[in-house]
Amino acid sequence: TFEKKITKSKEDNFIAFINKKTDDKYGITIKQHIKNIPLYIISIPISIILVIILGIEILKDKITNK
16 A cells, blocks of 8 residues: 655765755745745835834933933
């Protein structure tokens, strides 16, 4: 009922072999990166704005605590 499959590995140990096989089967592909481009474009300006707001808040806190 089960078909045995023997696979030769180029990796030195079992963990590296399993990690490579997992990345081959479930890793992120170029197609998935292309789908994520709009998310990347939207997230960069939002993160810049949040960093600026955080910097302003830290400056306000330092000025008022002097």
